[in-house]
Amino acid sequence: MTEKEELELFASGHRACAGCGEGTAVRQILKVAGPNTIATICTGCLEVVSTGYPETAWEIPLIHAAFENSAAVAAGVEVALKELGRKEGVNVIAFGGDGGTFDIGFQALSGMLERGHDITYICIDNEAYMNTGIQRCSSTPYGASTTTSPTGKYSIGESRPKKPIAAICAAHGIPYTATANIAYINDLKKKVKKALETEGPAFLHVFAPCPTGWRHGSDDTIEIARLAVETGVFVLYEIIDGDICNLNVTVKPKKRKPVEDYLKRQRRFGHLTKEDIAKIQQEVDEKCDRYGLPKRE
């Protein structure tokens, strides 16, 4: 491990809940990016926990933008650096939560990708608006109970499937798109490195469980993140030059675990009946067949 890797650019003392996957994700991402990085963040858990004025957990220059324009502000930073002739050796990273990427910041993100700025956009996905009290988002998976998609006699919880954000971003024809997971740190670091080395826009979708919103123990965070990959719920892949037909699955479980192993660990899915789980299993099986993942055990 190099000296650069030992630097903690995301300082202790941030207010993330105990066992928050976001802390692990940002720490590891900044270890790869190093101190020559300028970051922007939009509103979301990450901003709330790390920049409570007058304190900040960041050791790198950071601009806090509004909810919808992390990508737009990063685009401004990148253009200004180029204009001043100081872009060489400087990484520009735009961070966003799932709300600020999938829903509210989507037009700014799409615009940034289309204009071809040399920016790495990193979406840290915990599958709902967690810091305002667990409201559903277009990243919330089918069947999850949230405060605005509550379960009950006539409701299964969230009734719509998760938006395939990485595929949508890849469809812009950008040079590098990848999905990553905090349980697979080496894979995550490799992808961050590739994304930063890419000339032009890169998009990274990082899966990070939330103990508060998903209703699991704070010590289960990494295990649940790993189960998402082992069951095929979240597939780790990368797409080069937006060639969606030619995606490369980077982590292939030898044998896929049943999706129930992942669902039953979280209380947001606690209300699902056997039939509901069978339906989710069928959808996951179909998806995994498309990605060429192995059959279920």
Added chain:
Amino acid sequence: MTVKITLGAINKEHGSSRKYKTGGWRTVCPVVDLEKCISCYRCYDYCPDAAIKKIENGIEYDLDYCKGCGICSKECPVKAIVMVKEEK
């Protein structure tokens, strides 16, 4: 506490969140058995709060910041870390 607000709320003090000790949130405390530890540093990598330091032949906790989430204990491949109830 009075907080001085700078122009544009610019904060020049990087990493100042370290002033706030999150260790007070803890209800269970990690204890490492260095004889069992194989220095794989998996706990170090997964810790969300950067509360684990690498030392020769193992790790050391910074209990000022450890929130007691228990990820390190659960992910330890040789079960060298146990969580014990915090004493007042």
